[in-house]
Amino acid sequence: xxxxxxxxxxxxxxxxxxxxxxxxxxxxxxxxxxxxxxxxxxxxxxxxxxxxxxxxxxxxxxxxxxxxxxxxxxxxxxxxxxxxxxxxxxxxxxxxxxxxxxxxxxxxxxxxxxxxxxxxxxxxxxxxxxxxxxxxxxxxxxxxxxxxxxxxxxxxxxxxxxxxxxxxxxxxxxxxxxxxxxxxxxxxxxxxxxxxxxxxxxxxxxxxxxxxxxxxxxxxxxxxxxxxxxxxxxxxxxxxxxxxxxxxxxxxxxxxxxxxxxxxxxxxxxxxxxxxxxxxxxxxxxxxxxxxxxxxxxxxxxxxxxxxxxxxxxxxxxxxxxxxxxxxxxxxxxxxxxxxxxxxxxxxxxxxxxxxxxxxxxxxxxxxxxxxxxxxxxxxxxxxxxxxxxxxxxxxxxxxxxxxxxxxxxxxxxxx
Amino acid sequence: xxxxxxxxxxxxxxxxxxxxxxxxxxxxxxxxxxxxxxxxxxxxxxxxxxxxxxxxxxxxxxxxxxxxxxxxxxxxxxxxxxxxxxxxxxxxxxxxxxxxxxxxxxxxxxxxxxxxxxxxxxxxxxxxxxxxxxxxxxxxxxxxxxxxxxxxxxxxxxxxxxx
Numbered sequence: 001x002x003x004x005x006x007x008x009x010x011x012x013x014x015x016x017x018x019x020x021x022x023x024x025x026x027x028x029x030x031x032x033x034x035x036x037x038x039x040x041x042x043x044x045x046x047x048x049x050x051x052x053x054x055x056x057x058x059x060x061x062x063x064x065x066x067x068x069x070x071x072x073x074x075x076x077x078x079x080x081x082x083x084x085x086x087x088x089x090x091x092x093x094x095x096x097x098x099x100x101x102x103x104x105x106x107x108x109x110x111x112x113x114x115x116x117x118x119x120x121x122x123x124x125x126x127x128x129x130x131x132x133x134x135x136x137x138x139x140x141x142x143x144x145x146x147x148x149x150x151x152x153x154x155x156x157x158x159x160x161x162x163x164x165x166x167x168x169x170x171x172x173x174x175x176x177x178x179x180x181x182x183x184x185x186x187x188x189x190x191x192x193x194x195x196x197x198x199x200x201x202x203x204x205x206x207x208x209x210x211x212x213x214x215x216x217x218x219x220x221x222x223x224x225x226x227x228x229x230x231x232x233x234x235x236x237x238x239x240x241x242x243x244x245x246x247x248x249x250x251x252x253x254x255x256x257x258x259x260x261x262x263x264x265x266x267x268x269x270x271x272x273x274x275x276x277x278x279x280x281x282x283x284x285x286x287x288x289x290x291x292x293x294x295x296x297x298x299x300x301x302x303x304x305x306x307x308x309x310x311x312x313x314x315x316x317x318x319x320x321x322x323x324x325x326x327x328x329x330x331x332x333x334x335x336x337x338x339x340x341x342x343x344x345x346x347x348x349x350x351x352x353x354x355x356x357x358x359x360x361x362x363x364x365x366x367x368x369x370x371x372x373x374x375x376x377x378x379x380x381x382x383x384x385x386x387x388x389x390x391x392x393x394x395x396x397x398x399x400x401x402x403x404x405x406x407x408x409x410x411x412x413x414x415x416x
Numbered sequence: 417x418x419x420x421x422x423x424x425x426x427x428x429x430x431x432x433x434x435x436x437x438x439x440x441x442x443x444x445x446x447x448x449x450x451x452x453x454x455x456x457x458x459x460x461x462x463x464x465x466x467x468x469x470x471x472x473x474x475x476x477x478x479x480x481x482x483x484x485x486x487x488x489x490x491x492x493x494x495x496x497x498x499x500x501x502x503x504x505x506x507x508x509x510x511x512x513x514x515x516x517x518x519x520x521x522x523x524x525x526x527x528x529x530x531x532x533x534x535x536x537x538x539x540x541x542x543x544x545x546x547x548x549x550x551x552x553x554x555x556x557x558x559x560x561x562x563x564x565x566x567x568x569x570x571x572x573x574x575x576x577x578x579x
Contacts, residue, residue: 137485137511
């Protein structure tokens with residue numbers, strides 16, 4: 001029986017010839033990533049709950065401080081110190097302030113064919129390079145850290161056959177919100193979303209990250225693309241080789257198949273308080289905003305900053321609105337500086353900040369107050385996600401967010 | 417644990433991890449400090465009303481969102497015996513097992529249940545409510561052994577001889 005990419009990666013990690021959905025396998029993990037959201041809890045358990053703790057392979061671990069960086073209180077400073085000290089003692093790769101964890105991982109570590117656990121729900125982003133990344137809690141992370149292994153229930157795969165090309169002014173961000181709007185916030189619960197077809201080939205690595213990153217917002221265990229020439233080219237540019245390049249077999253079995261015509265996608269917005277509450281962006285135009293956020297592991301890459309800068313060049317952020325621009329990594333930040341994008345944003349009155357998770361996770365920077373409204377390129381719009389329980393978060397593309405910052409209300413880029 | 421009875425709190429669909437414990441309280445030192453804020457964006461009074469042994473019955477996609485393990489830990493710390501929902505988000509499901517919180521999927525109970533009523537759970541068989549039996553699947557033995565050990569860390573000590 002044929003297998004999908006996701007199944008082949010699990011089979012390789014389990015050291016078996018084939019797997020099928022529903023099987024539970026013990027797998028060897030290629031890499032484990034943890035950030036400052038929960039690493040201090042893992043370290044506490046490691047130090048206090050295990051009698052003879054040891055780490056299976058320190059070279060497979062990556063610790064990244066990105067959620068509250070630089071720290072915003074003595075409490076977070078203390079938990080980050082714990083993480084920093086532990087990394088040093090155990091010779092673990094440690095990154096601080098260099099970028100949002102998933103961006104740092106894609107730029108520096110992820111290889112096609114790898115099985116990666118991350119103590120963060122958006123670890124599913126790594127499918128952009130043909131890897132199987134999935135989010136786990138800190139206890140699962142601890143188990144993987146100590147044993148080098150974990151157990152995996154082989155997910156069914158769902159095929160997203162992409163055809164055509166995204167029109168001008170429409171982005172991968174609009175596409176993934178459209179998909180989630182159609183299939184629902186648990187539309188692929190426990191499943192692997194495989195993006196394939198001629199349309200998939202037209203998408204850049206940044207676009208693919210935007211798609212895979214949000215797979216968890218449809219409940220999926222991972223989102224994944226085949227590592228094609230574009231992925232291999234990206235790896236080469238970053239000095240890496242694939243572990244293995246897998247293709248889904250023609251007779252692989254999918255739980256369901258969807259076809260999305262990219263040429264028919266239009267700008268959309270996810271309204272509060274659910275990511276699948278997706279409507280054409282026009283329906284939300286005119287809603288007054290207090291803050292706009294361009295950043296995050298979903299949409300803080302150079303391509304997104306270029307989109308925003310192009311729209312805001314020579315314009316001003318609306319009076320009374322805070323426009324936060326947060327490059328997803330220092331690499332992106334430096335590139336944006338070189339291209340003059342940071343000047344453009346600052347000239348317009350934006351607040352440009354260091355790479356971090358920022359208001360997307362509702363802490364550290366840009367938290368919104370009572371009854372305030374945020375339009376965001378972040379990952380979630382749950383009730384109270386960005387601050388006060390009465391506040392509201394709308395999700396849109398870099399173009400829609402920037403246009404809204406200029407207008408002071410939700411607006412289309414074509415109309416400002 | 418074969419059979420138990422508890423008073424029910426009813427929640428809706430898509431109860432996300434930011435509702436179970438908002439980001440701003442994650443910096444608190446212990447789960448006991450955090451638990452009073454459980455579910456506060458939705459029902460600020462709820463955490464204070466839950467009694468040990470109570471049961472949560474919810475709709476679809478319970479626990480969607482972040483991988484924060486404090487979410488199942490808080491539910492357990494509040495004394496909730498188990499959560500019965502139409503479906504669970506996968507990271508939350510793993511985290512709950514790993515922390516010894518029992519989760520049960522049941523597609524119909526949520527549609528019929530009234531908050532404050534009592535239900536009886538007969539493990540691996542059915543839930544009894546209002547004279548009606550709602551069938552439930554049996555939990556795989558390996559997962560049940562983790563729950564019974566009190567979570568993955570405790571089970572891991574035994575399995576891997578770490579003690």
